[in-house]
Amino acid sequence: MSTNAAKNLFIYGSLLCFVVLVILTVDTMGKLDKRAPEITEQVNAGKKVWHKYDCIGCHTILGNGSYFAPDLTKAVERKPKEYLKKFIMDPRTIKPNSAMPKLGLSEKEADNLIAFLDWMDKVDTNGWPPKPILAGAISGKTASTGQMLFQKNDCSACHQINGIGGTAGPDLTHIGNVRPDVEWHIRHLKDPDTVVPDSAMPSFHHLSDEDLRQIGEYLITLK
C-alpha cells in the first residue's frame, strides 16, 4: 500500500464511520423519550440538585461516575423514600458510620432529588443492573407455588434460571418471553414430544393438572 492510499483510506474511512455515528445518534435521539417516563418540572429540578452538589463526584448513576459510593440508578427500588429523604439531608443521624457527609440539602431539594431518582429508576436500561444471581435464588420474597413446585421437582437439575441450575436442558431465564403460553407449558410438561419433536425431557404426567398449571404460570413470569 502506498502512503497516499493509506492516507485516503484514513481520511475517507474515518469520515464514513463518523457519518454512521451521526445517523445512529439521530435515530437514538428519536427513540430516547419513549424509553423513559415524561420529565416533569420536579424531575428537572432534582437533576439540577444532582449537579449542584456534584453527586457524581462520589456516586455512579447508570454505572458512570466515581465508584466511591453506591450506584443510584435503582436507588428508590428497594429503599423507602422517607428513609432516603432523611438520609440525604443528614446521613450520619440515620447511619452513624456512613461515609457520606452532610451537604446541606434543603427539604425541597431532597424531595426534588428523590423525584429525579424515581425517574431514573424507570428508565429502560436494557436490564442493567442485572439481578444478583444468588440473591435472586434466596430472595426475601415468598416463592410462588409454581416456583416451589419447580424446586420440589428439581427442574434446576437440567434447567438454568439466572445462571443457577444445570445445562442439560434449555436455559429458562427468559422463557416467559419465548413461550408466553401457559397451555403450551402444560402440554409440554405432560408430554414433551408432542410440542418439541424428539425432546429429551421426561414426561411429568404424574403431576396433578393444578400443579402443572402452577408451574406453567411460574414459567411465564420468567422474562
Next chain:
Amino acid sequence: MKYQSHQIAHNFYTASVLLFLVQIIVGIVAALQFIWPDFFILNFNTIRTLHINALVVWLLMGMMGATYYVVTEESETELWSIPLGHLQFWATVIAVTAVVVGYIVMGLNPQTNMEVFGTRLLNEGREYIEAPRWADILIVVSVLLFLFNCIMTVFKTKKFTAVQGVLLGGLTFLALMYLPGMFYTKSMVKDQFWWWWVVHLWVEGSWELIAAALLAFMLHKLLGADVKVLAKWMYIETGLVLFTGILGLGHHYYWIGTPKYWLWVGGIFSSLEPIPLLLMVWDAFRTTRETRGVVQNKIGLYLTVAHAIFNFVGAGLWGVIHTLPQVNQWTHGTQITTAHGHLAFYGAYVLLIVAMMYVTLPSIKGVKDFNQSRGFLSFWWMTISMIFIVITITGAGMVQTYLERLLGLDYVTVKASYNLWFWIFRAIFGVGFLVGVLILVTDILTLGKKSVAVE
C-alpha cells in the same frame, strides 16, 4: 535554543509536570479517603475532581507544548506569533487556577455553587467536565488561539508534513468534540449520551490521533527512520484507531437508557480497538530494529517504546476484557473500570507526554548530552508502582463484581470490609508513584543545567 518559540513549549512542559505532581498528591489523598472518608478537609468528590481535571489539563498542556515544538521543527520556522503563544500560555494558567479555586470554594461550601444563566457558577457537577460554562468558553478560546497560531505557522513555510497534518487534525477534532458537552439537557440519558461523545471521542479518538502523530515524530527524531515509511504506518494506525474507536463509542451506550442495537455496535467495534494499538507496538519495535543506529537519547526511546506497549496493555487489553456486553453487564460501574482507566491513561498519554519531554527538551535547552539515569529511575518507580496499583484495583474490581453483582452483597459492605486491603495497598503504591513523579519533576526542571554550567 534553536527557535525562540521553543520557550513557549518549555513553559508548557514546566506547568505540565507541576500539575502532574498536584494530580498525584491529591490522588493519594483520594486513595486514603477510600480507607478514611473524613481524612481531609475537602470531601472525596472535590479531591477526585481535582485528581482527574489535573490529569486532563496537564496532558493537554503537555500536548500543546509538544505541538508548539513539532510545528516549528517541521515547518523550520518560528511560530506565526510568539507573543500570541505566550499570551495563550498565561491565559491558560490563569483560567486553570481560577477553575481550581472555584472547585475548592464549592467543596468547602456547596451553597456557593449557585445557578447563573441556567448553569452552575463553580462546578457543573458532570464527571470530567466539571469546569463551569464560563471556563468552557475560555478553554475553547484558548484552544482556538493555539490552533490558529500553529496552523498559520504551517502556512508560513507551507511544509505540509504528514505528522503536522495528523497532529493538527487531531487537535481540531479535539476542539470540536468539546462542544457536545456544552449544553444542558433535562434528561440524564441524553446528558450522558452527549457527555460520552466528549469523553470517548477525546480519549479514544482525537487523543489517539495526537499520540500516533507524536509517536511517528519521536521515532523519526530518535532513530532517523524514513519519514515516508513512518507516515504510511501512521495513516494505517490512525485509520484503524478511528474505524474501531468512533463506533466503539457504542460500548458506553449499553446500559444508559439507549436502544439495544448499541450492544451489537459497541460490542463488535470496541472488541477490535486493541488491533491498531498492537500495530503501534510492532511499529515501534520494527523501526527500532531496522534503523540499528546508535541512539544517543536512550531514555527518550525507552519511554517511546514503553508508551506503545502500555498503551496496548492498558487501553487495549484492560479495555477489551470488559468491553463485551455479556461481561460488561456485570462489571459496568465497578473498580474494573477504574483499573482500566489508570493503566490506559498511564500508558497511552502519561508516558507519551513524558517521552515527548525527554525527546525534545535537550534541543530546547540546547544540550547535546544529559544525565539520563534520573529519567530511568523515575520511569521504574512510576511504572512498577502503577502496575501494582492496577493489580490491586483489578483485584478489588473482581471481588466487587463477584460479591456485589453476582452474590448481591451490599455495595458498602464490600467496599468497607472485603476490599479494605486493596485500598491500603493501593495507597502504599501511590506513594511509590509519587517518588517517581518527584524524581521526574526534578529532572525535567533541572535537565541539562549542569552541562550548561560546564560549557
